[in-house]
Ligand SMILES: Nc1ncnc2c1ncn2[C@@H]1O[C@H](COP(=O)(O)OP(=O)(O)O)[C@@H](O)[C@H]1O
C-alpha cells in the first residue's frame with residue numbers, strides 16, 4: 001500500500017505488438033518500470049525504440065497487448081473507453097512534439113479544454129487556466145490565438161494544458177523536437193522547475209543533452225529497457 | 228461534459244464554417260417549409276369541409292327513411308315505418324331518443340294568399356331537426372294541438388311583421404292544388420281547412436315552405452285527406468321519417484348497422500364525416516410525403532456535410548480525445564451540431580412555410596375576391612411542434628452515422644492525421 005502511494009507509474013511486462021501485414025512489430029517487449037512520485041525520469045532511445053508507445057500506454061491512448069500498467073494506483077486494464085478518457089482528463093497530462101493546440105480557440109481556452117470534459121464549470125476553468133498561464137509566464141498571451149504564438153510559447157501553452165487538471169504525472173513526448181536549441185533549453189528548464197515544485201515528469205527524448213536534466217535516465221531499445 | 232458546454236462548443240462548430248452550415252440549414256428550411264405549407268393547405272381544406280358539414284347538422288343523428296335499401300344500392304323499395312318498427316328502434320342500444328315525423332299533404336296558409344304554399348311537417352317537440360333560428364315566439368311544446376311554427380316569409384304575408392304574427396289565428400288549407408313558385412302542383416285529395424294559432428316564427432333561411440305542426444295534428448290531417456282514421460294511417464302509411472339520436476356520436480355506426488338489419492335505409496352525417504376524414508388522411512399523407520422527400524434530400528445534405536466535417540476535423544477529434552473527451556462526448560458534439568442544423572433549419576422553415584402560405588393566400592384573394600373567407604392555410608400548434616420535431620429528428624438521424632464515426636476514431640491515428 002505504501003509503495004503504491006509513492007508510485008506515480010508502475011508497469012509490469014508491458015508488451016505492445018503491432019501487426020503490419022504479415023509481419024508483427026513489437027513496439028514494447030516486456031517493459032517493467034516504476035516512476036516514483038516527484039521523480040523526473042527521462043526515457044531515451046533511438047527512433048523506433050518504443051518510447052512514444054510507452055507514453056501512449058501510460059496515457060491510456062493505447063492498450064498493451066499484454067502486461068499491466070498502474071498510474072497513481074489505478075489499473076488501466078480495468079477502465080473502459082470512458083474511464084480512460086477520465087484518466088486522461090484527470091490523472092495524466094500529455095505534451096506532444098507537435099503541440100496539438102486547437103488554432104481556433106484562444107490560448108486560455110486551449111489550456112482550459114481538458115477541464116470541459118472533467119465537468120468543471122466555465123468560470124473555474126478559466127480561473128485555473130489563467131493562474132497556470134501566469135505561473136508559466138504566459139499571462140500576456142492568454143487572449144491570443146495560437147497562430148500568434150512562437151514555438152516556445154506554443155509548447156508552454158501545451159504544458160499549461162497538460163497541467164491544468166492537476167495530473168499525477170506529466171508525460172512529455174519529445175517536447176523540444178520542434179523547438180530551436182534556445183527554446184528547447186528554456187523548456188527543459190521549465191520542466192526542471194515544475195519538478196522541483198513537486199510535479200512528477202516522464203520525459204521521452206532521443207537527445208542525451210536533454211535527458212541529462214532528468215533525475216534518472218532509462219534507456220529503451222527495440223521495446224526493451226536496458227540496464 | 229456539461230450540457231451548457233456541449234451546447235456552446237457545438238454552436239461554435241456550427242457557426243465556424245458559415246457557408247457550409249448556411250447551405251445545409253437552407254436545405255432543411257426548404258424541406259420543412261414545404262411540409263408546413265402542404266400540411267397547412269390540407270388542414271385548411273379539411274377544416275373548411277368540416278365546418279360546412281357541422282353547419283348542416285348534428286353528428287349524433289341517424290335519419291331513417293321509409294325505404295328498404297335496394298339490391299344494387301340505387302333502387303330502394305318503399306317500406307312502412309309503423310309504431311311497431313318505432314318501438315324496435317327504441318330498443319337499439321345507445322339510442323337516446325327516437326323522434327317521429329309525418330309530413331301532411333301540401334297546403335296553403337289561406338290568409339297569406341297564393342304565395343303562402345306550405346309543406347306541413349308533423350313533428351314531436353324537441354325533435355333534433357334543423358328548425359332554423361327563432362325570430363319570434365317559441366318552438367312546439369309537449370301537448371300542443373292546433374298550433375303552428377311558420378317561416379318568416381309567410382309570417383310577413385299574414386301580419387305586418389313577425390312579432391305581430393304571434394298569437395294570430397290562421398287557416399291551414401291542407402290538400403288540393405297549390406302553387407309552388409311558378410308551377411302549380413296538383414296535390415292530393417280534397418282540401419280541408421284547419422284553424423291554427425301561430426306560436427312561433429323561424430328564419431326562412433332554414434326553409435321558406437316548412438310549417439311545423441304537432442305530429443298528432445299532421446296525422447289527423449293526413450288521415451282526413453285519405454278518408455282514414457289516424458290510427459289506420461299510422462299502420463298503413465306509416466311515418467314519413469324517424470330521427471334517431473345516439474347518446475354519443477361514436478355509437479352512430481352501430482345504430483346505423485342495427486337500423487339496416489331491421490331493413491331500413493338510413494343516413495348519418497357522422498358517416499359522411501368519417502369518409503371525408505379518411506379521404507383527407509390520404510390527401511394529407513400524400514402532401515406530407517412530397518414535403519418528406521424534400522426533407523430527405525436535406526438529410527442527405529446534412530449527412531454529407533457532417534462526413535466532410537468529421538474528416539476535416541480528424542486531428543481536432545484526436546486532440547479532444549487525448550485531453551480527456553470521452554467517446555460519448557465526441558458523439559454528442561457532432562450530434563448537437565447536427566441538431567443545430569435541424570433547429571435553425573426547422574425554425575426558418577416554419578417561418579418560411581407560414582409566411583409563404585400567407586403570401587399565397589393574399590395573392591389568391593387578390594385574384595379572386597369571392598374566395599371562401601375561411602383561411603386556406605391553417606398552421607396549428609400540432610403542425611408547429613411536429614414540423615420542428617421532424618426537422619430536428621431528420622437532422623439527428625442524418626448526423627448519427629458521421630457522429631458515430633467520429634466517436635469511434637482512434638485518438639492516436641487521428642493525431643497522426645494530416
Ligand atoms: N500504430 C502503429 N502501427 C504499426 N506500427 C507501429 C504503430 N505505432 C508504432 N509502430 C511501430 O512501433 C515501433 C515503435 O514506435 P514508437 O513507439 O513510435 O517509437 P519511438 O517513439 O521511440 O520513435 C516502431 O517500429 C513503429 O514503426
Ligand SMILES: [Mg+2]
Pocket residue numbers: 051052053173
Ligand atoms: Mg516517438
